[in-house]
Amino acid sequence: MTQLPTYARAVIIGGGIIGCSVAYHLTRLGWRDVVLLERKQLTSGTTWHAAGLIAQLRATANMTRLARYSQELYGNLEEETGVATGFRxxxxxxxxxxxxxxxxxxxxxxxxxxxxxxxxxxxxxxxxxxxxxxxxxxxxxxxxxxxxxQGDPANIALALARGARQRGATVAERTLATGVTRQGRRITGVDWQGEDGTSGHIEAEHVVNCAGMWGRQVGAMLGVNVPLQxxxxxxxxxxxxxxxxxxxxxxxxxxxxxxxxxxxxxxxxxxxxxxxxxxxxxxxxxxxxxxxxxxxxxxxxxxxxxxxxxxxxxxxxxxxxxxxxxxFTPDDAYHLGVAPEMDNVWIAAGFNSIGIQSAGGAGMALAQWMEDGEKPFDLGDVDISRMHPFQGNRTYLARRSTETLGLLYADHFPYRQKATARGVRRSPFHAHLLDRGAVMGEMAGWERANWFADPGQDRDYAYSWGRQNWFANAAAEHGAIRNGVGLYDMSSFGKLRIEGPDAEGFLNQVCGADISVPVGRIVYTQFLNPKGGIEADVTVTRLSETAYLVVTPAATRLADETWLRRHLGGYMAVITDVTTSEGVLAVMGPKSRDLLRAVSPDDFSNTAHPFGTARQIEIGMGLARAHRVSYVGELGWELYIGTDMAAHVLETLIEAGADHGLKLCGLHAMDSCRIEKGFRHFGHDITCEDHVLEAGLGFAVSKSKPDFIGRDAVQRKRDEGLQTRMMQFRLTDPEPLLYHNEPVLRDGQIVGYLSSGSYGHHLGGAIGMGYVPCAGETADQLLASAYEIDVAGTRVRAEASLKPLYDPASARMKA
Missing domain, CATH: 3.30.9.10 (D-Amino Acid Oxidase, subunit A, domain 2)
Incomplete structure (x- = not known):
């Protein structure tokens, strides 16, 4: 067998097309000490029998970007390496x-x-x-x-392997990775065993799991979760x-x-x-x-x-x-990136039958990420940190995988919910809401009430690209939030407690906003990267002199916690996930104050409880912490309740709500309200490659803090001016529906696409948000153009705005 070195900058485990691509791209970036270990023979797992279909279009712009890169790469590989790829x-x-x-x-x-x-x-x-x-x-x-x-999968992989070898990589076949050594959050080396009886150890700076369908068990060896089946x-x-x-x-x-x-x-x-x-x-x-x-x-x-x-x-x-x-993975998206549990373990596995068309781009993106220490562009669709620990459960994977393969060719309806492996995570209000007509959706394993069925109405989704069977239900819930009072369950949102003598200094380094606020203040802020891009969109509540609560979206709780841990450094602070310790009810709408006064002796006036503050209250016979914030653009409070008292508080609110027109609402209504108000949705409207100023969130970034991650990039953008701006659109025809990715046309030319879309029941038309190039232009020039949105090939005129179309002065939230 090939003599293996005792040191490598990167050890890659797995010699299918993905592992070969990572080796190829690392060596193209100048990495020479790269070792690829393949347990049997290159391509012998799944690559050799793949169909070799190579398509350009994927579900998002960046996934399409990676697929197109693969195509272009495969077209040139034969000339570079001399190995015929069969690409045509x-x-x-x-x-x-x-x-x-x-x-x-x-x-x-x-x-x-x-x-x-x-x-x-x-x-x-x-x-x-x-x-x-x-x-x-x-x-x-x-x-x-x-x-x-289409192309020849095995030969494409072998061409990539030859290209890596030509630049100095060592490719060892019939060599099994048998174990690792570790120190803290780093793997320090990989043990190997050859089929010929030889063995050894390679000291490693980085380890890459490209083990394909063995990825889960290799992940376990490396101490990381890689959910696939x-x-x-x-x-x-x-x-x-x-x-x-x-x-x-x-x-x-x-x-x-x-x-x-x-x-x-x-x-x-x-x-x-x-x-x-x-x-x-x-x-x-x-x-x-x-x-x-x-x-x-x-x-x-x-x-x-x-x-x-x-x-x-x-x-x-x-x-x-x-x-x-x-x-196959639980959500039909592959796994890429640095594992949350370790700081030098990288994943590229679980490619859901699109490994050949994805391998070139995935290998390029991962190699660049390893080189730079940060993502080259938004990879949130496939970032391994989106996977939560329970998703590595074997029973869960067995049940979910019966569905995921078929979903590749199923109708990709908006709001489509997974049917298998459901009911894993439930809020303390779950049974109560089901009893009252809740129709559940799933996010990160959480069962969440998306809408409420009327008595006698079928409690299932009837999927369509048009108005689905719950459209009128969500409209009524939306109306309750806008005109009366609505209640919805937010328990699934992540809650991270940051506590210690350095908690304030640590958060001021990570957050764009100033976190040096009095106890009880709530700060809306972002975690920025050095380029000014948005890594997380959160609220931070100061609970005491030494403790804060960071509230994150349910889907990104693990990613946001991981970001915090990787930047903790020498700060004396402890990060604890307390998501399941409290249930959260949002009580929203112009009559929310009246309802809370009916169940609590506390003062909910502006003077006693202004917007952006949190305090403990009595409610019914229990206690809660009331946060006066809103994601729907209305007067309201989020009530954080210990799980022991959660059911009692819900029952108290529902009983009193009968006299105040209280309506139980789902998260579809929350989303339609937030888009009318122009509130951003992380992962769609704002990502790691969207600059915080171009996203229209400059108000949430401190101008006086001496230092924080991304500060220099924010200042440069302020000095140089914006290249693009987030805009809000309302279709003037009330019939078409928007979801996301619909093209935006300015004066007849495509200039971008919608990052998110929903129906604005109060505004009377579909609402979308998206970025429009604006270099050298004033706001008036940008707004002077005519805008249209392409809906399935039909151009629909749209009203455009830089300010929220609903309540631009935020007077209703602060009433």
Whole structure:
């Protein structure tokens, strides 16, 4: 075997296409001491049997950016390394068989144009012209991307490995990583064992887990959580078909199928609705270039559809029936980045059957992140820190993975909820809200009331791209918050207690706002990175001279805690996750003060309890801490209640609420209210690559603090001026709906896309938010233009504003 060094700047575990890509890109950045360990032979896990489809368009701008990078890289690899990659641009067609699917793919086409991807909506007749073998019965529409393609997965990986070797990397096959040494939050070295009996230890500065479907168990060895599960994935390859010439890749998601012509044969692959998890008790040690037993009964329904859709398959014999495992994550997004539990363990695994088209971009992004110590751009969609500890639970993964494979080709309806592995995390109000009609959604495992059904109404989502069955319910809840009083459960939001003699100094270093405030004050602020981008969007409440409470979105609780821990340094402070210690009820609306006065003897006047303050109150027979803040733009309080008293407080509010018109509300109503008020949503409207000033949040950044992370970048932007600005849009036609990623047109030209969207029930139309370039322009010049939003290919006129369209002076919150 290859002689292995005793030191490496990076040890990569796993020799599939992902591991080879990371090695290639690290060496391209100048890293020479790179060692890749592969337990068997390169590509022998899942890469060798991948379909090799290479598409440009993904669900977000940055994921599309990475997929396009992969395409461009693979096109040049052969010339660089001498290894044939089989890459060719065949184009791709996606056809819809329903009106809802047509709406989806047309919205995707509009999004593609906003992302700079060439795309064309084509008719069924045009599909037939490009794909004469297809039965177009029932086809309602299609989109064509001419630059999509396909390649040879194994050879692409081998080309990447050769490129890494040419720049000095060591690639060791048949070498198993058997253990690690560690010191605190760092891995210091990796033990290895060769099949020939040799063994050794490599001192390592960084370790990268690219172990694919072994990623979870390698993660356990490294002390980190990597939630993924192997599932069976089926495809067939026909016998050679006379006269079959190169064709575009074809996707028929309504029949769970994709088709690829390859060397005169036709491949049919499937993403069936109910998939089959594999190796729940561990992958066999000798697994190498293996396939799983055939299960024709499982595949047969899809084959029947396919023979009808592609009649020539019914005439050609089956050359290969293949069943091979691939790894899937709980949310169908891959895992990338530095693991929350350790400071030098990196993850690139769990690619959900899109590993070939993702590997080039993922390897580039991870290598750049490792080089710079910070993300090259927003990678929140795939950042491993989005995964919460419980998601590594094997029972949870087994149940969720029966669904996730099929979701790749399911209708991607807005607000679609996962159906499996539900009920893991519940607030103390869960049963009470269910009893009163709550329809639950899930976020980070939390069951959350999204809307409330009327008596006799079906308590399920009826998904659509149009107005869904809960639209009127959410409108009524929205109206209660705007005109009366509404109550919704916020218990799932993360709560981090920062306590110690240096708590104030530490938070002042991490936060953009000044945290040196009196006890009881609430500060809205962001965690900034050195570029002025937004890493977290939080409130910070001073509980005492030495203790603060940081409240974060449910989805980013772990990421925000990790950011704090990585910047704690020598500060004398302790960070504790106290999320589950308190239930939280938001009581919001112009009549919220009246309701609270009915259940508490405390004074809720502006004088006694001004906006932006928190204090303990009596409520019913219990106690709560009342925070006067609002994410919906109305007078209101968030009540933080110990879980022991939470149910009592809810019952007290509901009983008294009967005399005040109290309405139980869900988080859909919260979202529609916040977007009317122009409040930003972290992960959509604001991310690590959105500058805090361009996001319109300069008011939350101190101008007097001598130092904090991002201070210099904020000052530079103030001096140089803004390049882009966050704007709010209201469609003047009340019928179309907005979700996110719809193109924004200024004077007829695409200038950006919506970062978020919802319906403004009070304002009478769909509301969107998004960034518009503004270099050298005044606000008046920006607003003087005509704006439209592209909704599934139809341009709709929009009113644009830099100030909140609802209550721009925030008088209602401070009433």
């Amino acid at each position: 641009r065949t184009g791709s067609i996606t056809v819809a068989l329903t009106d809802e699917r047509r709406e989806e793919i047309y919205r995707q086409a509009a999004m593609a144009r906003a992302f700079g991807v060439d795309v064309e909506e084509i008719s069924p007749a045009e599909v037939q012209a490009k794909y004469p073998h297809l039965n177009i019965d029932g086809v309602t529409g299609a989109v064509y991307l001419d630059k999509d393609g 192997a599932c069976e994935h089926f495809y067939i390859v026909s016998e050679p078909i006379t006269g079959l010439t190169p064709l575009p890749v074809l996707r028929v998601p309504d029949e769970c199928a994709y088709y690829k012509e390859d060397a005169g044969k036709m491949m049919l692959g499937a993403f069936e609705p109910v998939s089959k998890p594999w190796a729940l008790n561990g992958i066999p040690e000798d697994f190498e270039f293996d396939q799983l037993p055939e299960d024709f009964d499982h595949f047969e329904p899809i084959l029947e559809w396919a023979v009808n859709r592609m009649p020539m398959l019914g005439e050609a014999g089956i050359h290969t029936f293949f069943n091979g495992p691939e790894s």
